[in-house]
Amino acid sequence: MGIRTVAVYSNEDKQSTHRLKADESYLIGKGLAPVAAYLNIPEIVNVAKEYDVDAIHPGYGFLSENADFSQAVIDAGIKFIGPKPETVRRMGDKVLAREAAIAAGVDVVPGSDGPITQWEEALQFCEKYGYPAILKAAYGGGGRGMRIVNNKEDLRDQFERATSEALSSFGNGALFIEKYLVKPRHIEVQILGDATGDIVHLYERDCSVQRRYQKVVEIAPAAFLDPAVRQKIIDDAVKLTKFVGYQNAGTVEFLVDQENRPWFIEVNARLQVEHTVSEEVTGVDLVQSQIRIAEGHTLKDLGLIQDNIHCNGAAIQCRVTTEDPANAFHPDTGRIEVFRSGEGMGIRIDAANAHAGAQISPYYDSLLAKVIAHADSHPAAINKMIRALMEFRIRGVKTSIPFLLNVMNNQAFSKGYVDTSFIDSNPELTQFVPSQNRAQKLVHYLGNVLVNGPATPLVTDLKPTSVPPSIPATPLGPPPPGLRDLLLREGPKGLVKAVNARKGLLLTDTTFRDAHQSLLATRVRTIDLKNISPFVAHNMTDLFSMEMWGGATFDVAMRFLYECPWERLRTLREQIPNIPFQMLLRGANAVGYAAYPDNVIHRFCDLAVENGMDVFRVFDSLNYMPNMLLGVEAVGQAGGVVEATIAYTGDIADPTKTKYTLKYYVDLASELVRAGAHIIGIKVHSC
The missing domain is CATH 3.40.50.20 (Rossmann fold)
Structure with a gap:
């Protein structure tokens, strides 16, 4: 529009x-x-x-x-x-609506003359009209605040329950009581009115398929309804809405008892969830009509003349809800992982948050999507609906689709023999084979293998050898002080100052990481590293650092050695308190092989420092600065020593053979220093 x-x-x-x-x-x-x-x-x-x-x-x-x-x-x-x-x-108040209907000459179900607030008033009504009776919230609908009373013994308890529910749902606990019709059909008429008093109808809908007074399936027009009954219902709906001067869209609802007598029950002064089926069979866009009428247009302006409105074919609407029909229709919540709907000629999907990735919350009605099928007859519409529902694939939350398919395939439903007890009278509707969800399980498995690799079991059940290794003699007592003692006293800047003041070469030993990673696929156990650690602490105090942690350590420790890499860090830290520990940090990838969110990188660095890590060799194989800057920032904020490392290849002495010139590397180093690097490392890739 x-x-x-x-x-x-x-x-x-x-x-x-x-x-x-x-x-x-x-x-x-x-x-x-x-x-x-x-x-x-x-x-x-x-x-x-x-x-x-x-x-x-x-x-x-x-x-x-x-x-x-x-x-x-x-x-x-x-x-x-x-x-x-x-x-x-007036129409929202069930008592005033009844009074208007009576004044307009429309038959109403026997009921109380006004809202009742005491259970004794309900008792007086039941003593006059008999049981069963139905209690309804006087100021709301949608099945809330409704209770059936079958005998005097249950009356007070049901009254109090209905009052409480009405109060919590609509802010007013007043109730209306009326004679309960056993197994009626629930038929409603869609009307439109304008400011001139003109009223047109869009024929009727059958909303008898209900569960706990909530409509589940709606049909237009009502299948196999006696033509005389249909005409009386339509005439009464128009008569009542003209009597009250109704404007815009509304729905007049009736119950048809087992003697084929229609009784007015209420007017819904709003658009109905099931307005779609009336749109499909008449071709009238109700929402656009509502807006045009509010703008001041008359029905004649819009071409909505009763003689021009015809009912073409049949339409069915199914309400797909996020409920588990195998578990007493318990509402289900969570994230929709997969959403694929049925499509094709004659199928309409009205969906709000029905899409992959949508979060289904527990706060609102469980309606997920409305599926509407339109065809030239009631049986043809059923067949289209079955085909559409079978095409749906919704994963991540349970839905009512299996139940709806059972309804569509039910012989009584296909013949139009439905009333408000239809679901309760057919317990087989809730019996079905659960979905195997094969495709989604396979996708999860492939995703797990893609990210974590194959879950290879240990090749043997034999325990590791119990032969004690030969460990060099180690002096008793604490090891001599090393650079880590200085780091703990003076921090990263003090360490850098001390390194710059030193004469000669300082070494980083990579035996605990790179050596056994290259030679033994990182299969050396923590216990073996722990056994040699006291010797290292006493005899290698002049080391700048020990590189003993990285991506392979995490990966192999958990998947093959069944060890905790954090526990390894703490264990070795206890044994080697004097030499700085160093690790490899792949910028935004940390110790993984894919980029992680910034907060994950920051938290990882915090934990690494807390558990004993000192120097972080931050690098990116492509020298991609945004990834490196994240690592530099995270390590610096955690209190670690930042060794920002440049990946170097080529020959800067021959600028004709490479685009990476001396200026490129100098500028890169300068940018890293400005970002907070304490040390610049150069990782040389030979060609």
């Missing part, structure tokens, strides 16, 4: 699709609970005013049937895309 959109979102919804697809989006409810954020009327209105919003569509949840919200929107000078506040208030 070419209209710019503004979204509001809670902190928990900052990655939500609706926020990312809107032209603008703003956080609301900071510090509030997730649901409370979307119920904050003043903040929502203030956002709309601050950012020059001229109309608000309330959707079909949260404040969509809140008269105070629609009034606050209008009072702020903003268009509300929905019924007038007085209509919302």
Whole structure:
């Protein structure tokens, strides 16, 4: 429609699709609970005013049937895309809606004359009309605050439960009680009204397939409904909405009892989740119509004349939820790893956060996606729906798709023989073979092998030799002081100063890392290094450092030696307290073979220093400065000695044979010194 959109979102919804697809989006409810954020009327209105919003569509949840919200929107000078506040208030109150229906000459189910707040009032009603009866929240819907009472003994307990649920869900615990119709069909009529009082209907929908009063599958038109009953329901819906001066979109709901008598139950003064099936069979875009009506257009302006609205074919909607049907439909949360939907002619997918990578939170309704199938007949629509549902692949969270497939394949459903007890009367709907998820398991396995290598078992069950090695004699007592003692006293700068003042060559011994890495694939155990360490500490005190840690140490220690590399560092540190330890740090890769997040590198360096590491030889094989700078910064902040190392190859004496000139290396070294390097190392690669 070419209209710019503004979204509001809670902190928990900052990655939500609706926020990312809107032209603008703003956080609301900071510090509030997730649901409370979307119920904050003043903040929502203030956002709309601050950012020059001229109309608000309330959707079909949260404040969509809140008269105070629609009034606050209008009072702020903003268009509300929905019924007038007085209509919302009148139709949202089940008692006032009943009174309006009676005044309009529409049959209503016997019920209380007004909201009731005491269980004794419910008792009086039941004594007059008998059991079963149903308790409903007077100021809300969606199945919350509803309880069936079958006898006097259960009445008080069910009343208190319904009151508590209504209070927590809608802020008002008042209830409405009416005669409970056994196994009725739930039929509703979609209507549109304009400011002139004109009303049109978009035919009926069958919403009988319900679980705990929550609709699961919706059908348009109602399959195999008696034409006379259909006409009466449609006529009553139009009669009632004209009587109350209804404007914009709404739904009038009825129950059809086993004697084929329709009874009015309520009006939903908002768009319904299942409006999609009415759109599919009539070709009318309800949301666009809502917006146009709010702009002041009449139904005739929009070409919405009753004689021009026809019902073409049949449509079915399935609500795919993140619930586990094998576990009593327990809501499931987590990250969607794989999402692939069914597609093709006659299939429509209305999805919000249904995409790979989406985080499914526990805070909101479990609806993930709506799948709508449209065909020329009810059986053909079922076949299309089955095909689409079978094409779905959703991994990471459980979904209701297996259950929905059972519903679609049920013979009674295919023949249109459904009522509100359909799910409870067919326990086989929740019996199915769990998905094997073969593809995802294979991908996880390949990913694990790709990152960690094959999980090769030890080639033998024989224990290592118990023959004690020959260790040179070592003097008793602590070893002589070395450069590490100076480092601990004076820090990295003091160490560098002392090295610069020394005459002669200082050596780094790499036996504990490079030698056994090259000769023995790093298979030397910590116990063997520990045994020789006292001799090293007493006899090699003039060493600048011992390089004894790196990527291969981590990799092999854990995967082949079944040792902890951190434990190795602590063990050797205890045995060799006087010689600085040195390790290889591959910049942003640390001791791994792929780049890690910055915070991981920083935390790794902190732990390495805490456990006894002193000198970090930071390098990148391509001299890529951003990777090196991260390593230099992390080591420096951790308190380690930074030996920034340049990888050198070529011949700087012959600039015609290489693009890496003397100036390149000097500039590189200067940049590393400015970044905080204490020592510059040169790693020569011979050609």
